[in-house]
Amino acid sequence: MKNQEAKILIVDDEAIARYAMRKALESMGVEIREAPDGEVALKEIQIYQPDVVLCDINMPKLNGLELLKLLRTMELKRDIPPFIVVVTAYGSEKIAVEAMKAGAFDYLSKPYDIDELRLLVKKILDQIALKRENIALKNQVAQQKGGTIIGSSAAIQKVLRLIDKVAPTDVTVLITGESGTGKELVAHTIHQASHRADGPYVTMNCAAIPKDLVESELFGHEKGAFTGATDRRLGKFELAHNGTLFLDEIADMSLDTQAKILRVLEQKSFTRLGGKDMIRADVRLISATNKDLAKEIERGAFRQDLYYRLKVLELELPPLNKRREDIPLLAQHYLHLFAQRHQKSMHHISSRAMRLLANYHWPGNVRQLIHVIEQSIVLAEGEKLDLDDLPLDIQRTEPADVVETKEDYAFGEKSFTELKDQVVHDFEKKMIKKALLKSNGNVSQAARLLKMKRQFLQAKMKSLGIERMFFINFSNK
Ligand SMILES: Nc1ncnc2c1ncn2[C@@H]1O[C@H](COP(=O)(O)OP(=O)(O)OP(=O)(O)O)[C@@H](O)[C@H]1O
Ligand SMILES: [Mg+2]
Structure with a gap:
């Protein structure tokens, strides 16, 4: 990790001690904040999110040990939690040991040597860099798998x-x-x-970000650029340096932002807000x-020059x-993927089910x-995905198949009773699905159609693995 990106929090009740430590670290180029007691430190750790906390033990309000113990019980929403170094008075090794047990990374005894302090901070920053690299690598691998x-x-x-070209x-x-x-x-x-594959891939969904935050997201801001800008923040353009920036749903950008993006594209440079x-x-x-950008341009919502x-x-x-021949390939590919993910042995799709999938719109x-x-796949059993396993709004497209019998019952390995149970099971499934289809997933109404108690129907649905959700016709709403 570059020192410039590192954030350090110095916690000590004595201003002179904080000052001395700040002076010692400033030359490393790191960003520094101070807290005069454990309570303030706790807040800073949550908001400022320091990478390293250098913490005195004896302080009013919340002391160093109490702070450490409290931090352990809290869930800090960060990939890499802060490294905490306690600073103890000379001769209080016992407390240092206690602090390490409570989660401190290391300790420093006063009076400390400035080089020793710098070396320790450097060591921590290197460790953080390594951890970050690992996380980035893992993300990359995960993304490559999906693609x-x-x-x-x-x-x-x-x-x-x-794409190749x-x-x-x-x-x-x-x-x-x-x-x-x-x-x-x-x-x-x-x-x-691309040759940028090793560089960052940064995405921004223009529709998902509140209008007045889009620019700060794109270009970043300086500390104090607007109320709430308590720190400098890098924008997506800067983060994507040497890589690719993917702007999703661009039709949802305001004309103002469009103008700014156009300028960046022309000048290849920009300023952070403020x-x-x-x-x-x-x-x-x-x-x-x-969206159809030509139409958006026509109604004045999108800049033509930016479009070009x-x-x-x-x-x-x-x-x-419009490319139906891809459906079987996609279906088969994702069947394997989800079978693996949900630990099912299902690896085939029946031809009837496939026909339905290939014909659906x-x-x-x-x-x-x-x-x-x-x-x-989550609800189905067996090795073959069949019609009955598909959500009913898909089955709806060929209603004949819903009432058709599943298979002919021939003599074979199964006993008469087993076959009868199978027939009853299929019949129950079919009738209940029919009723739910008619009632649009309303269980009470379906129970009335079947002249069955609602609680009984619910229990049946549960045992047969029938999901009410599949029968709700969302397109009516
Ligand atoms: N040809 C394909 N082969 C394999 N998977 C695909 C293919 N096309 C799309 N997918 C998968 O379908 C899902 C939806 O695709 P994606 O998110 O890229 O769509 P999108 O066009 O960006 O949709 P939206 O406009 O809603 O954001 C993703 O999980 C993606 O991996
Ligand atoms: Mg998308």
């Missing part, structure tokens, strides 16, 4: 060819397509196939939207129902298909 583009359709094959360049790419068609997946794939320094960032920009800047290359992802595109497969 293969599946599909044999001409449309997807063309997308794959374009465009990835090694720094060309700005605009990805369009309905929700759930794979825009984010494509953006990430471009980054990974700052004067021009900052250069070498960033490859990929953007995405599920962003769409140097435009990749259009067609909706899933998939308004939510690939994302919806993935959810359907996962839902089905």
Whole structure:
């Protein structure tokens, strides 16, 4: 970790002791804050989020040991918790040991040697750097696992060819397509196939961030730039230096922000909010939207000049129902994935079920298909995913199959009683599903249709693994 990024908190009730320590550390270039007692320190640890806390033991209000013990019981929402070093009076080794037991990383006895202090801080910063690298590596591996583009359709094959061509360049790419068609997946794939793959991949969803925070998110801010800006913060452009910045849902950006982004793209530099320094960032920009930008331009909601800047290359992802031959491949791929994840031995999809999947219109595109497969797999049993296992709003598209008998009952290994139980089981499942389909997932209403007590129906649904959720027709709402 670079010293400039390190945040250090000095906790001591004596101002002169804090001053001395600050002087000793300042030359290292680290950022320093002070707290005069344990209570203030506790607040600072939560808000300022220091990497290292240098803490005196004897203090009014909350003393060092109490602070340590308190910290252990708290859940600090951080990947790497702060390293705490206690500073004890000469000859109080016993307390130092107690502090280490309570979670301190190390101790320093007064009077300490300045070089010894600096060395200790340096050692801690190196450890933090290593931990951060590990976490980043793990994230990278996790992301790489999730990211293969599946599909044999001409449309997807063309997308794959374009990715190959465009990835090694720094060309700005605009990805369009309905929700759930794979825009984010494509953006990430471009980054990974580019020479920036080792650099950061930073994403920003323009729709998810409150309007007046978008600029500070993008460009960062200096301490005091606005009320609430208690610290300097780096923006996404700066964080994406030497890497890729993925701007998602760009149609939701205000015209103001659009103008600023355009300027950054032209000048290749910007200033943090409330700052004067021009900052250069070498960033490859990929953007995405599920809206029709031409229409947005027409109604004055999107800048034409920015549009041309962003769409140097435009990749259009067609909706899933326009490339149906990809459905079996995707279904099979995600079946394996979820079977593994949920520890099921299910690895096949019956041809009837596959036919249904391939014919469904998939308004939510690939994302919806993935959810359907996962839902089905969680509830289904056996080795083959069949019609009955699919959510009913999918089954609804071919109502005939809902009443059709599942299989013919032939002589074989099963006894008469077993076969009869099977028939009853199938019959129960079918009737209950039919009733729920009719009632749109309303259990009381379904019970009335079946002339059955509601509690009894609920128990049956539970034992048969029938989920009410599947029968609610959300499109009516
Ligand atoms: N061709 C594909 N092969 C494999 N997985 C895919 C494919 N297309 C999409 N997916 C998966 O589908 C899910 C949805 O894709 P993604 O998040 O990229 O969609 P999106 O277009 O960004 O949607 P939105 O506009 O709603 O943000 C992801 O889990 C993604 O990995
Ligand atoms: Mg997306």
